[in-house]
Amino acid sequence: MKTHTLAADDPGTRRNAERWLRCGQVVAFPTDTVYGVGAHAFRPDGVAAVYAVKERPLSKAIPVLIAELDDLRRVARAIPPAAWQLVEHFWPGGLTIVLPRAADLPPIITAGGDSVAIRCPNHAVPLALMHAIGAPLAATSANRAGQPDPTTAVQVVAQLAGRLPLIIDGGPSPIGVPSSVVDLSVTPPRLLRAGAISAGQLRLWLPDLVE
Numbered sequence: 001m002k003t004h005t006l007a008a009d010d011p012g013t014r015r016n017a018e019r020w021l022r023c024g025q026v027v028a029f030p031t032d033t034v035y036g037v038g039a040h041a042f043r044p045d046g047v048a049a050v051y052a053v054k055e056r057p058l059s060k061a062i063p064v065l066i067a068e069l070d071d072l073r074r075v076a077r078a079i080p081p082a083a084w085q086l087v088e089h090f091w092p093g094g095l096t097i098v099l100p101r102a103a104d105l106p107p108i109i110t111a112g113g114d115s116v117a118i119r120c121p122n123h124a125v126p127l128a129l130m131h132a133i134g135a136p137l138a139a140t141s142a143n144r145a146g147q148p149d150p151t152t153a154v155q156v157v158a159q160l161a162g163r164l165p166l167i168i169d170g171g172p173s174p175i176g177v178p179s180s181v182v183d184l185s186v187t188p189p190r191l192l193r194a195g196a197i198s199a200g201q202l203r204l205w206l207p208d209l210v211e
Helices: 011-022 044-054 069-075 081-090 124-133 153-160 199-203
Strands: 004-007 027-029 036-040 095-100 115-119 137-141 166-169 180-183 190-193
Touching: 004 011, 011 027, 011 036, 011 124, 011 166, 027 124, 027 153, 036 044, 036 124, 044 137, 069 081, 069 115, 081 095, 124 137, 153 166, 180 199
Parallel strands: 004 166, 027 166, 095 180
Antiparallel strands: 027 036, 036 137, 095 115, 180 190
16 A cells, blocks of 8 residues: 655645545544544444554554544543543543443444543644544554554654555654543543653542552
């Protein structure tokens, strides 16, 4: 497969990305944390392609990106008050929360499990892509499984060229580290990954957070 690298500020880039995503293909793009690779979240064939591009085991779930707070109900259910408090203070941004998945979300995203990891990125490119296709993205870091998380398009090219049709170059990711991940589907809530937001910041809203 030929991989095209297009600038994020090129007027045709979003049209190309939208076309590929609607067709069940995979696109790589910058986010506020690291570069991501993603597909239309409600196209199981696209989600399967994300696994293939990354050589990711099908047993390892893929997170979901959303563009608006209201989209949370499209991908999750049984959302506790603590989740709304967290997203009001840390979204858009470097926080991923784990919640029970919505019934309509393709099971391949969650590796057949009952929970899904969700984030609202603070970056214009993925937000524009989601608005263009009218759907969330099943997205994770744009690297081969087990390799370093890329923070530039050049690093994505080095790992994934020839494995997907489009890489969007939006310059270096501003934060450069992955999001923090908090599991709110369990009691007490658990910090699954320390990242862009510290445990101390999270405990202002989740005093019972377990590391």
